[in-house]
Amino acid sequence: MLNETIRTLMSHRSIRKYEDESLPDEDIEKIVKAGRQAAFVSQMYSVIMEREKDDIPFGAPVMFTICVDIYKLEKMMEKRDWDLITNDLTLLLFGIQDASYMAQNMVIAAESMGLGTCYLGSPVRTARNLKEKYDLPDKVFPLVQLVVGYPAEDPPTRPRYPLDFVLFEDEYPEFSEKKIEKAMEEMDEGYLEEDYYRKLDAKISLKGDSSDEYTYEDYSWTEHISRKWGQWYDDPEKQKEILEACGFDLERGD
Numbered sequence: 001m002l003n004e005t006i007r008t009l010m011s012h013r014s015i016r017k018y019e020d021e022s023l024p025d026e027d028i029e030k031i032v033k034a035g036r037q038a039a040f041v042s043q044m045y046s047v048i049m050e051r052e053k054d055d056i057p058f059g060a061p062v063m064f065t066i067c068v069d070i071y072k073l074e075k076m077m078e079k080r081d082w083d084l085i086t087n088d089l090t091l092l093l094f095g096i097q098d099a100s101y102m103a104q105n106m107v108i109a110a111e112s113m114g115l116g117t118c119y120l121g122s123p124v125r126t127a128r129n130l131k132e133k134y135d136l137p138d139k140v141f142p143l144v145q146l147v148v149g150y151p152a153e154d155p156p157t158r159p160r161y162p163l164d165f166v167l168f169e170d171e172y173p174e175f176s177e178k179k180i181e182k183a184m185e186e187m188d189e190g191y192l193e194e195d196y197y198r199k200l201d202a203k204i205s206l207k208g209d210s211s212d213e214y215t216y217e218d219y220s221w222t223e224h225i226s227r228k229w230g231q232w233y234d235d236p237e238k239q240k241e242i243l244e245a246c247g248f249d250l251e252r253g254d
């Protein structure tokens with residue numbers, strides 16, 4: 001028997017179609033307070049909210065931009081006459097955790113209230129535009145966006161890796177080819193069954209002139225992630241420049 005919390009967690013699926021209905025202030029407050037209650041390293045986050053805007057994806061009434069925020073930490077330390085000397089890479093690794101646990105608590109809270117959610121990962125690459133749009137000070141990095149609203153679709157849950165591909169006791173296993181293939185098959189079959197990529201029209205095209213042999217009949221999750229991480233963002237300098245534009249200097253050390 002699953003308790004109510006676990007039932008909520010096991011029912012999670014991203015929602016990409018919303019009713020044209022606003023969220024009451026008290027519900028927004030509940031969601032953000034639940035987010036704020038997540039375990040933290042040093043509360044290195046801030047959340048910017050936008051409401052009832054035409055450009056919020058999927059017609060959702062609310063969009064949160066969850067930022068890693070080192071600015072507030074530094075301000076408080078200044079008041080205590082301390083310099084922040086921790087390097088930015090370490091701060092980012094911890095700050096990303098603070099922001100992520102906060103965000104995921106918000107998702108769980110919203111879904112427990114019957115609302116739908118969907119993360120948007122584009123800020124990692126478009127942070128410069130969001131810095132300008134929201135007037136973010138240096139050392140605030142917009143990590144991820146989250147739309148929330150009343151679902152206008154009811155998709156099934158999406159597949160996950162088999163448990164023995166995720167949980168290892170005492171040591172990391174040596175994977176047999178068969179085990180890797182089984183995990184790939186489970187993922188691919190699950191997504192094909194739902195016709196996921198066709199419905200979203202989300203096939204990633206091949207760079208250059210390589211002819212694409214995949215159609216939505218056989219294009220599934222493992223091909224999708226391979227096309228993503230086999231073609232995008234190979235230059236680390238570009239990502240560093242985006243972070244630098246937001247006030248994070250990965251080379252700085254004392």
Ligand SMILES: Cc1cc2nc3c(=O)[nH]c(=O)nc-3n(C[C@H](O)[C@H](O)[C@H](O)COP(=O)(O)O)c2cc1C
Nearest residue numbers: 012013014015016118119120121122144157158159
């Ligand atoms: C950091 C992050 C970024 C994401 N970005 C997007 C996005 O830009 N657009 C989108 O439609 N879904 C996005 N998603 C949702 C994922 O596609 C989704 O969680 C994943 O496919 C599993 O499906 P499920 O959430 O329905 O179980 C993102 C999820 C995460 C955690």
